[in-house]
Amino acid sequence: MGTEYRVMGLFTDENRAVSAIEAIEDSPWPLRRVHSPVPSHKISDALGLKKSKVGYFTLAGGIAGFFAGFLLAAFTASQWNLVVSGKPVIALVPFFIVGFEFTILFAVFGNVAGLIHQMQLPEFTGLEEYDPRCSGEHFGILAACKADDLEGLKTFFQTRGGEINIFSEEQEPP
Amino acid sequence: MTELTFAKIDQTVLDTLKPPDRTYWLTVGILFAGALAGAGCWIYQILTGIGVAGMNNPVAWGTYLINFVFWVGIAHSGTLISAILHLLRAGWRNPIARAAETMTVFAVCIAGLFPFIHLGRVWLVFYMLPIPNQRNLWQNFQSPLMFDVVAISTYLTVSSLFWYTGMLPDLAVVRDRATGIRKKIFTVISLGWTGAHEQWRHYARGYLFFAALATPLVISVHSVVSWDFALAVVPGWHTTIFAPYFVAGAIHSGLAMVLTLMIPIRKLFHYEKIITIEVLESVAKTIIFTGLIVGFAYGTEFFIAWYSQNPVEMAIFKYRPTGDYALGFWIMVVCNTIIPLLFFFKKIRTTIFWLFGISIFVNIGMWYERFVIIITSVSRDFIPHAWGLYSPTIIEFGIMLGAFCLFFFFFLLFVKHLPSVSMTEMKETVDQGAGHGD
Numbered sequence: 001m002g003t004e005y006r007v008m009g010l011f012t013d014e015n016r017a018v019s020a021i022e023a024i025e026d027s028p029w030p031l032r033r034v035h036s037p038v039p040s041h042k043i044s045d046a047l048g049l050k051k052s053k054v055g056y057f058t059l060a061g062g063i064a065g066f067f068a069g070f071l072l073a074a075f076t077a078s079q080w081n082l083v084v085s086g087k088p089v090i091a092l093v094p095f096f097i098v099g100f101e102f103t104i105l106f107a108v109f110g111n112v113a114g115l116i117h118q119m120q121l122p123e124f125t126g127l128e129e130y131d132p133r134c135s136g137e138h139f140g141i142l143a144a145c146k147a148d149d150l151e152g153l154k155t156f157f158q159t160r161g162g163e164i165n166i167f168s169e170e171q172e173p174p
Numbered sequence: 175m176t177e178l179t180f181a182k183i184d185q186t187v188l189d190t191l192k193p194p195d196r197t198y199w200l201t202v203g204i205l206f207a208g209a210l211a212g213a214g215c216w217i218y219q220i221l222t223g224i225g226v227a228g229m230n231n232p233v234a235w236g237t238y239l240i241n242f243v244f245w246v247g248i249a250h251s252g253t254l255i256s257a258i259l260h261l262l263r264a265g266w267r268n269p270i271a272r273a274a275e276t277m278t279v280f281a282v283c284i285a286g287l288f289p290f291i292h293l294g295r296v297w298l299v300f301y302m303l304p305i306p307n308q309r310n311l312w313q314n315f316q317s318p319l320m321f322d323v324v325a326i327s328t329y330l331t332v333s334s335l336f337w338y339t340g341m342l343p344d345l346a347v348v349r350d351r352a353t354g355i356r357k358k359i360f361t362v363i364s365l366g367w368t369g370a371h372e373q374w375r376h377y378a379r380g381y382l383f384f385a386a387l388a389t390p391l392v393i394s395v396h397s398v399v400s401w402d403f404a405l406a407v408v409p410g411w412h413t414t415i416f417a418p419y420f421v422a423g424a425i426h427s428g429l430a431m432v433l434t435l436m437i438p439i440r441k442l443f444h445y446e447k448i449i450t451i452e453v454l455e456s457v458a459k460t461i462i463f464t465g466l467i468v469g470f471a472y473g474t475e476f477f478i479a480w481y482s483q484n485p486v487e488m489a490i491f492k493y494r495p496t497g498d499y500a501l502g503f504w505i506m507v508v509c510n511t512i513i514p515l516l517f518f519f520k521k522i523r524t525t526i527f528w529l530f531g532i533s534i535f536v537n538i539g540m541w542y543e544r545f546v547i548i549i550t551s552v553s554r555d556f557i558p559h560a561w562g563l564y565s566p567t568i569i570e571f572g573i574m575l576g577a578f579c580l581f582f583f584f585f586l587l588f589v590k591h592l593p594s595v596s597m598t599e600m601k602e603t604v605d606q607g608a609g610h611g612d
Contacts, residue, residue: 034371037180037343038601039378047371052379058387069324073315076304080312094316097398098324104391105328111383112335118376122365130368132350135343137180 005150006129006167009157010138017139020160021046024143029153032142035134054114061110062103069102070095129167183600187593190443194590205583212576215569216291224294226569233553233564238292240544245285246399250392251428252278257388266456268599269449274432275337280584282330284577318401325398336384342367343598396424409490410551419471426464429457430536437530448595451524458523461514469511494550502542509539
């Protein structure tokens with residue numbers, strides 16, 4: 001049985017956190033996660049994050065919504081057998097308004113579905129290796145190491161001005 | 175905002191969630207009693223019939239629809255502040271965005287009640303829903319009233335989801351500092367948010383889309399409300415200016431309500447360093463702008479009535495400032511367009527007393543605007559022998575009072591149980607971090 005340690009370096013300064021991220025990517029310790037109290041461009045750039053795909057869900061929702069709204073209005077109109085004043089049964093202008101409102105509604109549903117899918121929420125197991133200070137004023141960098149590397153990783157964070165929180169995890173032998 | 179740190183922001187906001195004192199619960203109790211009184215009036219109306227209201231022939235639209243338009247209008251500035259100003263990167267919105275969004279959600283809920291109340295036989299409300307039925311009757315989506323059903327329910331759904339999504343990181347902040355049952359509740363409602371970089375990556379993008387979708391929605395919703403009137407061939411209503419006029423008026427009233435709500439909260443919760451006088455001043459400046467648009471719209475209506483030389487239009491616009499409801503008209507003009515001009519003076523727009531006082535006047539003026547638009551036009555239609563007058567009854571006043579009490583009841587519960595200022599967005603205004611939607 002080997003124990004893998006997860007060490008979180010906690011920084012109150014965003015720039016120090018960013019330099020620690022950049023340094024750890026050149027180190028033997030794998031970076032697991034970064035937590036921050038606010039969204040940060042600097043951290044995104046340091047991690048080389050790609051653009052989120054949430055927008056595709058939003059777009060799909062919006063397109064589906066327009067047709068749902070327009071076709072709903074067209075369907076209810078087509079159920080009326082009495083033609084009033086010779087006006088078109090499928091009236092483009094008013095039904096476009098219904099289509100527009102449904103576009104927004106379904107795009108938002110798509111957006112929420114995209115967020116839930118991409119962020120994988122709700123997900124409570126992430127709280128097991130999480131420091132509550134990360135929602136306050138600390139930027140947390142979680143890295144993994146073996147038992148014999150633990151001191152090295154702790155020193156790595158401490159020399160960069162970070163505080164330490166250690167989580168351990170029992171691992172099955174290969 | 176330079177004195178603020180992340181820790182101070184958290185502390186100031188979390189202090190507001192400490193157990194409230196007796197005065198708070200007493201106020202909540204009084205408001206709840208007011209809401210119950212309103213519910214009692216509605217029940218009485220249901221049991222007795224819609225005749226207990228002052229509506230008659232020809233004035234078939236009374237305070238219920240005045241209040242409907244008023245509350246939809248109040249709702250609008252929440253989305254202006256949370257979505258439009260977010261897209262415009264106006265930093266002063268951050269301290270008041272959460273409260274304004276909450277105001278939106280509750281105001282739409284209150285607004286949504288009034289069409290039900292106005293229906294009389296409220297149990298037949300399902301006639302408005304497109305569901306298969308034995309009557310072989312389907313909704314006619316050519317009617318602006320059906321646009322309204324779709325628009326208002328969309329607006330309520332979208333603004334509620336926007337509100338909750340925006341609050342997610344803050345719910346995690348409360349969770350991380352709570353104990354006992356509160357911790358359990360906030361653990362569930364924060365959905366396990368940890369602020370991990372993968373979460374922020376998607377969240378920031380999703381929030382931006384929320385704002386981008388809410389912006390056209392907010393403009394469309396009050397345009398649709400205006401078409402309830404403008405698509406009817408009634409003098410004073412049948413005009414193309416109604417959509418922008420209503421949208422500007424909605425934002426005008428909503429911003430005034432933001433001041434009315436935020437000024438007491440700022441004092442009671444010691445938010446002076448977060449909701450600074452500069453933030454309130456920015457709201458006041460925006461009120462000048464919306465007030466000028468509203469004033470311009472009032473003038474344009476009179477000009478077009480004269481320019482068209484349409485005798486019916488000219489008659490209604492002569493009737494408004496000089497007829498039976500002239501007092502309401504002049505309250506509307508003075509409160510909405512003249513009094514807000516006082517905000518041109520820096521001394522006035524930076525003094526709490528004046529900010530609060532003028533916001534109350536604008537609220538009153540905007541209620542009267544809806545009164546004047548709705549009542550004067552239907553009371554003096556085309557045919558003189560069908561003219562009639564309207565005055566609200568005690569039942570209508572009771573329901574109106576109940577609606578105001580219900581709104582403040584919800585808001586008071588919110589400010590003591592959920593973070594009333596967005597801690598995350600406030601932190602973004604401090605040096606570190608970027609924007610939600612970048």
